[in-house]
Amino acid sequence: xxxxxxxxxxxxxxxxxxxxxxxxxGVLLIPLAMTVMLSFHDxxxxxxxxxxxxxxxxxxxxxxxxxxxxxxxxxxxxxxxxLLTALxxxxxxxxxxRMSGGWKSFFLLVILGPxxxxxxxxxxxxxxxxxxxxxxxxxxxxxxGAIRSPIPFMFTETGMVVALAHVMMPFMVLSVWAALxxxxxQIENAAMSxxxxxxxxxxxIIMPQIMPGxxxxxxxxxxxxxSAFATPAIIGGRRLKVAATLAYDEFLNTLNWPLGxxxxxxxLVALVLIVVGSxxxxxxxxxxxxx
Amino acid sequence: xxxxxxxxxxxxxxxxxxxxxxxxxxxxxxxxxxxxxxxxTNGFSLRWFRTIANYPxxxxxxxxxxxxxxxxxxxxxxxAVPAALAIARYRFRGRDVLAALFLSPLMIPHVVxxxxxxxxxxxxxxxxxxxxxxxxxxxxxxxxxxxxxLAAATGMDRSVEMAAVSLGAGGWTLFRxxxxxxxxxxxxxxxxxxxxxxxxxxxxxxxxxxxxxxxxPVRMFLxxxxxxxxxxxxxxxxxIAITMTALVLLDRFYGLDRVLAGKGDTGR
Numbered sequence: 001x002x003x004x005x006x007x008x009x010x011x012x013x014x015x016x017x018x019x020x021x022x023x024x025x026g027v028l029l030i031p032l033a034m035t036v037m038l039s040f041h042d043x044x045x046x047x048x049x050x051x052x053x054x055x056x057x058x059x060x061x062x063x064x065x066x067x068x069x070x071x072x073x074x075x076x077x078x079x080x081x082x083l084l085t086a087l088x089x090x091x092x093x094x095x096x097x098r099m100s101g102g103w104k105s106f107f108l109l110v111i112l113g114p115x116x117x118x119x120x121x122x123x124x125x126x127x128x129x130x131x132x133x134x135x136x137x138x139x140x141x142x143x144x145g146a147i148r149s150p151i152p153f154m155f156t157e158t159g160m161v162v163a164l165a166h167v168m169m170p171f172m173v174l175s176v177w178a179a180l181x182x183x184x185x186q187i188e189n190a191a192m193s194x195x196x197x198x199x200x201x202x203x204x205i206i207m208p209q210i211m212p213g214x215x216x217x218x219x220x221x222x223x224x225x226x227s228a229f230a231t232p233a234i235i236g237g238r239r240l241k242v243a244a245t246l247a248y249d250e251f252l253n254t255l256n257w258p259l260g261x262x263x264x265x266x267x268l269v270a271l272v273l274i275v276v277g278s279x280x281x282x283x284x285x286x287x288x289x290x291x
Numbered sequence: 292x293x294x295x296x297x298x299x300x301x302x303x304x305x306x307x308x309x310x311x312x313x314x315x316x317x318x319x320x321x322x323x324x325x326x327x328x329x330x331x332t333n334g335f336s337l338r339w340f341r342t343i344a345n346y347p348x349x350x351x352x353x354x355x356x357x358x359x360x361x362x363x364x365x366x367x368x369x370x371a372v373p374a375a376l377a378i379a380r381y382r383f384r385g386r387d388v389l390a391a392l393f394l395s396p397l398m399i400p401h402v403v404x405x406x407x408x409x410x411x412x413x414x415x416x417x418x419x420x421x422x423x424x425x426x427x428x429x430x431x432x433x434x435x436x437x438x439x440x441l442a443a444a445t446g447m448d449r450s451v452e453m454a455a456v457s458l459g460a461g462g463w464t465l466f467r468x469x470x471x472x473x474x475x476x477x478x479x480x481x482x483x484x485x486x487x488x489x490x491x492x493x494x495x496x497x498x499x500x501x502x503x504x505x506x507x508p509v510r511m512f513l514x515x516x517x518x519x520x521x522x523x524x525x526x527x528x529x530x531i532a533i534t535m536t537a538l539v540l541l542d543r544f545y546g547l548d549r550v551l552a553g554k555g556d557t558g559r
Contacts, residue, residue, distance in 0.1 A: 010383065012377070012381065013377040013380075013381035013386070014377075014383070016373040016376055016377035017373065017374045017377045017378070017389055019369075019370050019373065019374075020370040020371065020373070020374040020393060020433070021374075023429070023430075024392055024393065024430070024433075027408075027411065027426055027427075027430060028395070028396070028407075028430050030411065031407035031408055031410060031411035032399075032403075032407050034407065034410050034411055034414070035403070035406055035407040035410055038410055088306060091299075091302060092302070092303065092306045095295050095299045095300075095303045096303075098294065098295050098299075107303075107307065109542060110307060110310065110311065111306075111307070111310055113535070113538055114310060114314060116487050116491070116534055116537075116538055117314060117491075117530075117531055117534050117535075118490075118491045118493075118508055118511075118527070118530050118534065119491065119493060119508075120493055120508050120511045120512050120515070120527070121314070121317055121527035121530055121531055122313055122314060123313075124313075124317055124511075124515060124519070124523065124524065124527055125312070125313025125314055125315075125316050125317045127519060128313075128316050128317065128320060128328065128519070128524070129312060129313060129316055131328070136316070163313075166309065166310065166313060169310065198296075223398075223400075226400075227400030227401070227402055227403070228494075229401070229493065229494040229497070230493045230508075230512065233512070233516070234515055234516075243402075244400070244402040244494065247402055247406060248498070251406060251409065251498060252498070260406060261406060261410070264400075264402060264403045264406045264407075265403075267400060267402070267403065268399065268400060268403045271400065272398075275398070
């Protein structure tokens, strides 16, 4: 970085970034702006999309309880998924971090690898495991005595949360893992030598230090779950709609593009507000960690 | 360093089983000799892998995905390498804004991108075309290409470049003979990660693909919507095998934790 300070040429960086900048303005910012505008257009069964400026779609989303219910379901699923990944992913990252070299990198590969495997294939796996009332998951839970009668997983929110949590888990483990790398193991040893038990060490030493990692993982998992498409579409089927699958329906089945654009715009704005807001909160709360 | 207790190891074992189970079950069912969904209890069979050949739409979709992934990752790098060099080496006004813009496809939900591109390319008269898919995929894989190239460019030893300059090399020669070889590991890893992202994308592509330009995930998704049978598990098993191969190569070459965390400090 010492070089960078010396080179204060003003033209070179712009020449180098110009192609990418033009690409992003031309085929990212303009299409996004067009989508926002589309949400104010009119649509009719026979006349199609009419380029006028009206608030019809926004009014429909604001007043029809169907959309309120759908957005509430979307965020409820995202919140439950986030909680599940945090409750399981954070302890797993901690356990992983305490393993010896070879095992550590092996299990890290096993747990993070699925991140790059097709979401369709992973969700298909859950559809197979859930499969009706005599699916493997239900058989296992019943033989363990955990449940008496089969839990319906397919076409339910429960199933969506389980499958989504599996899809998102690597992000949480990765985020907590990164936080654990900054942790000084000597602090743990010091607490132990002062007579703290394992429970106290976890509650008073480990938890406060990995909390920023858990929270930043939670933001990633939440925003990806709230906009997830493949898993809700395959596990939820055609009836149980979330924001992404509803937008897909409006665009490719009903062909009401303006309404679909309004749903997508609302999802984008809501997510940006939530992510930016919670990032700011976390950075204020844990200012010393990010210094 | 203290060891994990028995409770921790039980938790770990259950956790790993749950993480692996859905992927494993897909691969197992793919080898069933039966005509319906079942675990292969009496012998393994390749019949469902052979059946793929009878479904040209899957084979075609595979080639579309492969070509799309390879091309869009390459195009993304052509734009990303100069941008990464500029961001790594210069302090200029708007640098942070540019970096944020270039990484923004990671933040925007793919469903929103799919809708935006569908609207854009339809009005441009490119709806459902392969060209539209390439451009859209360049945007979504760009952050991955940029991040790994940036890591390599930031950690690069500039003294070799200075030596080349003092010996009279300049411009294109300097880039081709000195800079590019030095950042090549980062560039290749960026290409591989970008390829995987493109190869796996469903949410955005499902809006853009038309019959003839359907990618493998899109074809699989549309097939699953109608019915789930062993055929789609054998196709999935092939996809998983391809990704695993890329994954192991990436891990050997660059280190998977660094690729995924994107926190690579130096290009090895």
